[in-house]
Amino acid sequence: MQLNREISHRPFLLPQDTQGNRGAQDTQDIQGPRVFEIISSPIGPITITANPNALTSIEWGRRPLLSGKRSSGSSQIVEATVAQLNEYFAGKRRAFDIPLAPSGTEFQRRVWQELLQIPYGESITYREQAERLGQPKAVRAVGAANGKNPIGIIIPCHRVIGSSGRLTGFAGGVELKAQLLTLEGILYT
Numbered sequence: 001m002q003l004n005r006e007i008s009h010r011p012f013l014l015p016q017d018t019q020g021n022r023g024a025q026d027t028q029d030i031q032g033p034r035v036f037e038i039i040s041s042p043i044g045p046i047t048i049t050a051n052p053n054a055l056t057s058i059e060w061g062r063r064p065l066l067s068g069k070r071s072s073g074s075s076q077i078v079e080a081t082v083a084q085l086n087e088y089f090a091g092k093r094r095a096f097d098i099p100l101a102p103s104g105t106e107f108q109r110r111v112w113q114e115l116l117q118i119p120y121g122e123s124i125t126y127r128e129q130a131e132r133l134g135q136p137k138a139v140r141a142v143g144a145a146n147g148k149n150p151i152g153i154i155i156p157c158h159r160v161i162g163s164s165g166r167l168t169g170f171a172g173g174v175e176l177k178a179q180l181l182t183l184e185g186i187l188y189t
Contacts, residue, residue, distance in 0.1 A: 054077060060172040121185045
């Protein structure tokens with residue numbers, strides 16, 4: 001299934017500035033104005049946000065304040081994201097090579113960086129993720145940080161499951177998590 005627009009390396013996180021500035025709701029940040037685009041996808045509408053240098057968010061649904069709007073100018077980052085998501089949903093892409101700049105705390109960014117190490121078609125538990133971070137007792141904090149992931153799909157928080165093997169918590173809902181895992185060949189019912 002194609003997104004409504006036509007248009008392999010691992011993605012990487014850009015460092016935050018020394019003051020940690022990256023206002024999540026601002027339309028301009030330290031790297032310039034942000035471009036917003038709402039696209040249709042097999043999992044419903046997705047809002048893509050980028051600054052001139054990197055992707056800053058992928059959100060499920062339409063953000064009410066942004067619906068139907070796009071800042072002036074074009075964005076190679078948004079165009080590349082749309083193209084790579086097209087390939088992902090068509091089963092032709094297993095890794096993304098978009099530069100990423102998610103807004104978050106140092107801990108959240110460490111958690112999200114670890115998510116980028118989980119290969120397509122594989123899953124780990126929240127406990128395993130905490131252990132990989134060297135903080136085996138931080139399972140709940142890891143789960144909370146995953147829940148704040150602003151760049152779903154590309155930073156694959158959907159690949160983290162409960163210790164029992166059950167699907168738990170996901171910003172887009174457990175049904176969407178199951179859809180994404182099924183797309184990647186991990187079947188959940």
